[in-house]
Amino acid sequence: MLTARDIMTADVVTISGSATVAEAVKLMKEKGLRALIVEPRSDRDPYSIVTETDIVYKVAAFGDDPKKMRVFEIMTKPCITVSPDLGVEYVARLFANTKTRRAPVIEGKLLGIISISDILNKSDFVEKPVQLFIEDRIDAAREDARTICAAKGATAPECAAAWDIVEELQAAASHKRQAEA
Amino acid sequence: MMRAKDIMTREVVTISGSATIAEAVNLMKDRGLRALIVEPRSDRDPYGIVTETDIVYKVAAYGHDPKKMRVFEIMTKPCITVSPDLGVEYLARLFANTKTRRAPVVKDGLKGIVSISDVMHKSDFAEKPKTYFELYCEENPSALEARMYDD
Numbered sequence: 001m002l003t004a005r006d007i008m009t010a011d012v013v014t015i016s017g018s019a020t021v022a023e024a025v026k027l028m029k030e031k032g033l034r035a036l037i038v039e040p041r042s043d044r045d046p047y048s049i050v051t052e053t054d055i056v057y058k059v060a061a062f063g064d065d066p067k068k069m070r071v072f073e074i075m076t077k078p079c080i081t082v083s084p085d086l087g088v089e090y091v092a093r094l095f096a097n098t099k100t101r102r103a104p105v106i107e108g109k110l111l112g113i114i115s116i117s118d119i120l121n122k123s124d125f126v127e128k129p130v131q132l133f134i135e136d137r138i139d140a141a142r143e144d145a146r147t148i149c150a151a152k153g154a155t156a157p158e159c160a161a162a163w164d165i166v167e168e169l170q171a172a173a174s175h176k177r178q179a180e181a
Numbered sequence: 182m183m184r185a186k187d188i189m190t191r192e193v194v195t196i197s198g199s200a201t202i203a204e205a206v207n208l209m210k211d212r213g214l215r216a217l218i219v220e221p222r223s224d225r226d227p228y229g230i231v232t233e234t235d236i237v238y239k240v241a242a243y244g245h246d247p248k249k250m251r252v253f254e255i256m257t258k259p260c261i262t263v264s265p266d267l268g269v270e271y272l273a274r275l276f277a278n279t280k281t282r283r284a285p286v287v288k289d290g291l292k293g294i295v296s297i298s299d300v301m302h303k304s305d306f307a308e309k310p311k312t313y314f315e316l317y318c319e320e321n322p323s324a325l326e327a328r329m330y331d332d
Contacts, residue, residue: 025307034298053282056297060306061277063270063316067307089244096242101234116237121210123241126203131244 001130004091005084007122008105008112014039017048017075021059021066024050037104037113038075047104048077081106082114088123089130095119134173141166182311182319185272186265188303189286189293195220198229198256202240202247205231218285218294219256228285229258262287263295269304270311276300 015024015036024036038048050071058074059066080103082091095101095116102115119125131137145162152158196205196217205217219229231252239255240247261284263272276282276297283296300306311319 022307025301029302052297052301056273056300057277059310060270060273060300060304062274063306063310063312065310089241092237092242096238116233117215119237119241120206120233125241125244126206126247129241129244129246 001087001089002123003084003088004082004086004105004114005111007088007118008084008114009118010112012037012104012110012113014110015050015071017041017070017072017077019071021055021069021071021074024071025055025066028052028055034115035102035113036071037110038071038077039110046078047081047106047110048075049079049102049104050075051102053101079103083107084111087130088119088125089132092116092119092123092125093132130176131172134169134176138166138169138173141169182316183269183304184265185263185267185269185286185295186292188269188299189265189295190299191293193218193285193291193294195291196231196252198222198251198253198258200252202236202250202252202255205252206236206247209233209236215296216283216294217252218291219252219258220291227259228262228287228291229253229256230260230283230285231256232283234282260284264288265292268316269300269306270316273297273300273304273306 013027013031013033013036015027015038017038027036028034035049035051038050040047054074054076059069080098080100082103082105084105084107091114102113104110105112105114145159145166148162149159194208194212194214194217196208196219198219208217209215216230216232219231221228235255235257240250261279261281263275263284263286265286265288272295283294285291286293286295
């Protein structure tokens with residue numbers, strides 16, 4: 001399974017929360033970036049992020065002067081952070097569940113940034129789609145099969161069909177393990 | 182005032198709603214795009230759009246096989262479309278109000294696509310921020326409120 005580390009962008013640019021939005025815009029334009037990370041001020045302070053969406057939705061949309069607004073007024077803090085060892089499929093699920101598109105990759109310090117574009121362009125979800133929680137699904141299917149067979153009898157067609165589902169899932173799981181190896 | 186047509190990206194790639202997600206991903210990777218437009222099937226049919234967010238949130242996040250899913254299952258249709266003459270300040274407000282990041286620019290056919298990145302990188306909102314009152318005065322030079330500024 002590919003992890004966040006494999007597909008993240010290691011080149012991250014940080015900005016201070018007290019910088020003006022105009023400075024953030026200039027930095028993003030120069031470097032061709034869609035987001036900047038705001039580093040914690042102390043050990044207990046969380047990471048935060050300011051994205052082009054924040055700037056367009058909260059500044060440009062209201063005609064506010066970016067030279068008079070500051071990053072801390074529009075940034076997301078605390079922001080969702082990702083461990084470099086998180087599987088790409090879990091990153092995708094986390095992003096979908098939290099409506100996130102971009103997050104810093106942190107392990108002790110800032111290692112990079114990961115976005116939905118990285119998932120689309122660098123991960124192998126098209127070639128090797130991975131179903132999450134497949135072991136849990138096998139357990140659930142096995143319990144279902146036992147219940148059905150106890151109720152309908154071991155020779156009933158429903159019982160055979162239920163065990164077929166278990167076998168299909170097991171085959172998918174072993175295929176997944178082979179793909180990872 | 183800058184308009185959508187001044188900042189839009191003219192090169193737009195379209196895809197059929199019946200194409201597979203795998204085909205859409207390949208096309209997006211090849212061309213370096215974040216969205217594809219699904220053209221109307223007839224005069225009465227609306228425009229649709231499929232973005233990288235749709236693909237990651239609805240396919241990759243669930244481990245569905247992109248070769249077995251089709252664009253129409255995850256696309257946004259009808260999607261918000263903008264006129265090439267819409268001012269970029271209004272475009273930013275429309276995007277903020279509708280939580281949209283990207284929309285086709287349509288007037289007698291597909292003219293381009295405009296995104297929040299275009300607003301960020303090509304518009305002059307940072308150099309020349311305009312309040313709504315200033316916009317209103319610019320568009321209605323004969324309005325009383327606007328004329329007061331002439332003196």
